[in-house]
């Protein structure tokens with residue numbers, strides 16, 4: 001439910017609560033290649049943590065780094081072999097000014113950014129720009145072993161072309177390069193297996209969450225469980241070792257229980273233990289330090305069942321959390337007053353705990369590209385019985401804001417000087433506010449009717465769920481309640497959020513799509529669905545795309561009318577979710593969310609290209625050093641911000657890589 005990625009960057013960072021400047025001179029814009037830019041984030045207030053908290057954080061960050069190889073292998077079974085071979089050539093090839101070598105360096109940077117050979121967002125395989133002939137001789141010159149089969153996967157555009165296939169009517173598993181299903185598995189095989197093993201009890205196990213499904217020689221489908229002693233054992237053993245080290249520095253018994261349960265789950269692969277872990281995690285509300293570590297989000301699996309390994313270690317931003325605490329206290333009011341039908345509302349809104357956090361490290365599927373908000377756990381029954389935790393990651397949004405200052409984007413794509421002014425004044429504040437509403441109230445709102453499952457919407461489930469959370473946020477950010485609660489300063493501030501969402505959803509997010517391609521990613525589909533549906537239903541010209549001097553812009557004529565449209569769509573999408581109405585979901589997505597107007601697309605790409613910006617951002621992590629005393633206890637933890645992108649990845653590959661190349 002996370003992966004709320006940044007939509008466009010505010011020009012001015014308003015949220016000034018934690019701007020303590022570290023002594024180190026920090027380079028925020030680290031690297032840029034293809035459509036990708038690498039930024040650096042700060043960890044403000046790290047120094048204000050106690051030594052015990054810093055020590056806990058340190059071991060959790062180590063546990064986060066040890067899972068890196070897992071996500072490479074989950075993304076495609078060739079990834080580790082390719083990464084290791086290319087890294088070896090990179091380190092040992094003598095002529096480092098060779099044009100072919102420089103092209104290979106760019107390729108390697110891209111592999112690191114995507115945790116593999118497919119674009120992290122579009123899912124398309126990217127091809128090397130260096131020649132196959134050069135590469136083969138470079139492998140020989142550096143004594144690097146790489147099978148022809150793997151070289152063929154790198155260079156042949158037809159092989160493993162898509163990390164995840166979402167094309168209606170195709171076999172979603174046979175046509176996906178992702179490694180959640182073994183060779184020879186079909187969608188039918190997987191669906192049959194899941195249907196046979198599905199847990200239909202009231203407190204179900206999430207069957208398939210932590211396993212690869214494979215076919216044995218007799219053609220029987222089997223699970224290979226991710227656990228110590230199972231698939232990915234070598235990496236998980238290191239994760240467990242560091243979690244065990246972390247145990248001695250826990251802040252309280254609730255937090256200790258969380259880590260103990262997680263260790264037990266990694267050691268056994270037992271999904272009942274995973275449920276106990278998730279419940280303990282939701283209940284741990286007092287600790288300053290918190291973390292996610294495990295097989296979590298299911299966007300990478302075409303069937304949305306198996307979790308990608310990720311980690312995010314963080315601590316509470318106490319000042320900014322006051323904002324989300326207000327929303328959480330009023331959760332019931334928001335649920336009661338939403339435009340959805342009463343039969344789809346939650347009678348009781350339980351434990352929506354929301355906080356603003358400072359990320360301390362990003363790992364696995366959260367690195368280098370990272371979400372700005374997270375809402376977990378994903379199991380609906382746990383959310384209903386025990387609540388969920390929702391976070392906004394403010395030091396990451398601050399880093400985006402810093403990187404975007406004065407980049408010319410708003411000036412190029414916003415219609416009026418007034419829109420730009422509003423954006424500069426309220427953009428950052430309302431972005432954070434939208435994230436809070438989306439994560440803390442949106443995903444947590446509403447209920448499913450008896451007998452309906454979250455899987456009923458199948459391949460459209462993720463996009464519909466994101467639209468539901470976004471619409472909830474959009475509907476309420478314009479509500480007078482936001483001013484009354486002291487979250488927004490006046491009744492007009494929300495307008496820049498409406499403008500930004502409409503502009504982005506219908507126009508500017510197209511910069512992320514290659515010419516001729518459809519929109520596939522769930523969050524992008526969600527945003528275009530909302531914007532294009534609103535435009536199609538704007539019978540009183542509430543909003544429209546207009547042309548001025550040969551360029552197209554979003555124009556909003558009636559903000560309150562637009563709010564009513566958002567409310568209307570929210571009502572319908574809540575109905576679809578509550579009833580599991582697959583046909584209606586499919587109809588909405590296919591009508592509004594997938595297809596791109598080719599002329600508009602071309603114009604937007606050309607305008608964007610002139611700005612020389614990269615549409616996708618990722619991060620380098622800070623470096624933590626722990627000093628250990630003679631009794632084995634941590635005596636000091638040091639943080640620094642000077643490691644480059646290439647250095648960081650080479651270090652991770654050298655120091656945190658224990659998985660075999662073929663798993």
Ligand code: ZN
Nearest residue numbers: 001002004469
């Ligand atoms: Zn979301």
